Structures are given as C-alpha cells and as structure tokens.
Amino acid sequence: MKAQALHGHLDALLLAVLEQGALHGYAIIESLRARSDGSLDLPTGTIYPALRRLERAGHVASTWSTVNGRERRTYQLTDSGRRALAGERAGWQEFRVTVGRFLDPGSPPVTPA
Amino acid sequence: MKAQALHGHLDALLLAVLEQGALHGYAIIESLRARSDGSLDLPTGTIYPALRRLERAGHVASTWSTVNGRERRTYQLTDSGRRALAGERAGWQEFRVTVGRFLDPGSPPVTPA
DNA sequence: TTCGACAAGTAGCGTAGCTACGCATGAAGG
DNA sequence: CCTTCATGCGTAGCTACGCTACTTGTCGAA
Structure with missing residues (x-):
C-alpha cells in the first residue's frame, strides 16, 4: 500500500494498536508493520x-x-481514548460502507434488473 | 458521515460515478448524495x-x-480514467482490508487461542 | 422583486501525513 | 578502534487536498 491515504484514520489505527497493551513509539511502528504484513510502514515523522x-x-x-x-x-x-476508539470504529464502518457502495465489486453498475 | 476524511478516495468516487454515464458537476454532487443516502453531501468547492x-x-x-x-x-x-478507476478499486480493497484488520469488529483482540 | 433551485467557479485556510533531517546508545564486525 | 546498523526520540518544512465562504449568472415561483 502506498502508505499515505491513511488520512483521518491514523489516529484510529494508533488507538487500536494501543488497545492491546501499552507500547512505546518505535514498537508501535513495528506492531503496525507486523499486523499489516508490511503494508503499513509508517515513518517516525508520521507517528510521533x-x-x-x-x-x-x-x-x-x-x-x-x-x-x-x-x-x-x-x-x-x-478511558477517553477507549471511548474515542469506539467512535472511530463506528466512523470507520460508516465510511467503509459508504465508499464501498461506489468502489466495491458488485456495487450498482447500472442498477441491474 | 462528517464528509471530510474522504482524503485520497475522492477521485475514485468521482470516477465511479462517471462510470455509469457522463454527468455535469452539479449532477455529480446529487448522484453522490443519492447513492449514499445523503451521507456524502460534498460542496462545490470540493468537487469542481x-x-x-x-x-x-x-x-x-x-x-x-x-x-x-x-x-x-x-x-x-x-480510457485512461477507466484504467485509473480499476487501479483505485484495487487500492481501495487493499486499504479496506488493511485498515479493517485493526478496526473491524472481531479483529485480532489479543491473538486468541 | 425577491427568493430559491440550478450551475459554474475561485481564493484562502487548516489539517495532517511525508521527507529529510539531527541526536544518542549499544551491539556487531572488520 | 572504528564504522555500521538497529534501536529510540524528536522537529522543521513541504505539500496535498478537502473545506469554508464567496462571486457570477439564469430561470421560475411567490
């Protein structure tokens, strides 16, 4: 993945990683890379x-x-972070459904019969 | 949806809308709003x-x-746009899977047994 | 004649991720 | 001994891009 385009979802990812336990910055980067099979290789200038x-x-x-x-x-x-993460998760679902309606395969091509 | 956060996926949405037929700017805005049940209400300053x-x-x-x-x-x-849309679709799938691995419900909570 | 839907557009702002740095320690290898 | 690499923190400045707020103009309805 071209990495960028995280736009707006990075905070949610960080909160999600920390949900599983406290980590230091460098370890967060490695955790993101590991859990995404290398797709998410974020520079320090992004996460710090x-x-x-x-x-x-x-x-x-x-x-x-x-x-x-x-x-x-x-x-x-x-606690605030945990609440924020729940909100981010809900937001992500809505985002994914809305955008998916246009970009997922099998989305209304010409309003089929 | 707070609308913003489209970041990086707007081009893909526009291409997807135009895939179903040529439209003028104003109609594109309405099409996006209609096909998303009102979630995507983009201002002209965004789409033009x-x-x-x-x-x-x-x-x-x-x-x-x-x-x-x-x-x-x-x-x-x-034709170039059609190719670009295909690429955007592939990119979206990857993005959705990668981010989903962190934010979708039932994503690895603590690496279960 | 005023208001609202239609239709296009721009200027300027703010956010946020990225590039490219700099600093420091410790282990490994020549 | 010295260099290199992995670990670990951090910032300055750039750029991309969506948003706010605005302008211009036609047409139909109140």
Whole structure:
C-alpha cells in the first residue's frame, strides 16, 4: 500500500494498536508493520506527531522509562481514548460502507434488473 | 458521515460515478448524495477542483453545453480514467482490508487461542 | 422583486501525513 | 578502534487536498 491515504484514520489505527497493551513509539511502528504484513510502514515523522496529538487530546498518556540505557516513552490508552476508539470504529464502518457502495465489486453498475 | 476524511478516495468516487454515464458537476454532487443516502453531501468547492484535477490528469474529458439557458460542463470518463478507476478499486480493497484488520469488529483482540 | 433551485467557479485556510533531517546508545564486525 | 546498523526520540518544512465562504449568472415561483 502506498502508505499515505491513511488520512483521518491514523489516529484510529494508533488507538487500536494501543488497545492491546501499552507500547512505546518505535514498537508501535513495528506492531503496525507486523499486523499489516508490511503494508503499513509508517515513518517516525508520521507517528510521533500523531502520538503527541493524541496525548494533547487526552486519548493516551505517556511515561518515560530507561531500557538498556535507551530512553523510552511508553503510551497507554486512557478511558477517553477507549471511548474515542469506539467512535472511530463506528466512523470507520460508516465510511467503509459508504465508499464501498461506489468502489466495491458488485456495487450498482447500472442498477441491474 | 462528517464528509471530510474522504482524503485520497475522492477521485475514485468521482470516477465511479462517471462510470455509469457522463454527468455535469452539479449532477455529480446529487448522484453522490443519492447513492449514499445523503451521507456524502460534498460542496462545490470540493468537487469542481477535483474534476479539474482529473481532467488535467486525462482521466475525464469535458464538453460544454447549454440547457435551458444554463451553461453545463459535462464530464465523461476516458480510457485512461477507466484504467485509473480499476487501479483505485484495487487500492481501495487493499486499504479496506488493511485498515479493517485493526478496526473491524472481531479483529485480532489479543491473538486468541 | 425577491427568493430559491440550478450551475459554474475561485481564493484562502487548516489539517495532517511525508521527507529529510539531527541526536544518542549499544551491539556487531572488520 | 572504528564504522555500521538497529534501536529510540524528536522537529522543521513541504505539500496535498478537502473545506469554508464567496462571486457570477439564469430561470421560475411567490
């Protein structure tokens, strides 16, 4: 996948990844890549600002720790984040159905008999 | 639907609408609204520039006509546009599957047994 | 004559992801 | 010893693109 075009759905993806447990930024990138079979290979310049956005919005909280002499910032979902994720999931369903009506195979080609 | 978030998929929607026959700008807006049960109510400031983009790209061609004293610019799909639509459809499938893996209900919650 | 549907269009804004950097540590390999 | 690579954080600036708000114009109805 050309990666971009995530537009508007990135926050939802991040929340979904964190739903399964707290992770630090780098691990989030790897998790996205792994769970998508390599389709989603997002650059740090995409996810770090996104995580800060989510933190400002109160959807995630971060804590610093040091592992093997390396600083890590671990993010975890807040209650607000969990609610937001539910909303994002609903939004995604609507989006997918609406767009699918035009782009899914077998969508009304000429209003068949 | 909050309309926005179409990001990157608008071109595909326009091509899909025009696949069923040539339409003028205003009619395209109405077609999108009708086929989506009102979910997609796009402003002219969104679709006119998009149509010009598609025309510059060679995916649609336009012809002017006058109906009831009103000027109309009617757009029709070109061969290039038809190919582009096929590509957009494939891209949409991949996108939908990839994002769905994170956001669809029943997606891997904790890698079940 | 005023209002609303039809029909086209643009200017400017804001959001948000991407490119391309920079910094630092630790392990591996020459 | 020194370089390279994986790990790990981060930002500045660009660009793409949809949206808001606006203009222009015809026609029919109130």
